[in-house]
Amino acid sequence: MYLAGFLGLVAGLALVLTHNVWLLEWRLIITVIGWATIVCAVVIIFQPQWIASLGLKIIKNQGIYFGAAVIDVVIGLFLSYFVYIR
Numbered sequence: 001m002y003l004a005g006f007l008g009l010v011a012g013l014a015l016v017l018t019h020n021v022w023l024l025e026w027r028l029i030i031t032v033i034g035w036a037t038i039v040c041a042v043v044i045i046f047q048p049q050w051i052a053s054l055g056l057k058i059i060k061n062q063g064i065y066f067g068a069a070v071i072d073v074v075i076g077l078f079l080s081y082f083v084y085i086r
Contacts, residue, residue: 001051005044012037026082029075 015034021027044051058064 001048002045005041005048008037008041008044012041026079029079 012034016031016038019027019030019034021031
C-alpha cells in the first residue's frame with residue numbers, strides 16, 4: 001500500500017512540476033489530475049486502512065467500474081481531441 005502511495009506521489013509531483021498551468025482552458029484538466037493524484041497518494045500513504053475498506057466497498061458495487069470507465073473514456077476523448085485533432 002505504501003509503495004502504491006509513493007509511486008502515485010512521484011507521478012503526481014512529476015505531472016505538477018512539469019505542467020502546472022492554471023489558465024481556464026483545456027490544459028487545466030491535466031493540472032487538476034496531477035493535484036488529485038498527489039492528494040490521493042498522500043491519503044493512501046497516511047490512511048491505508050481507510051483505503052482498504054473503501055476498496056472492499058468498491059469491489060462489492062460493480063456499477064462503479066462502469067461509471068469510472070465512462071469518465072475515463074470521456075476525459076481521454078476530450079484530451080485527444082484538443083491535443084491531436086485540433
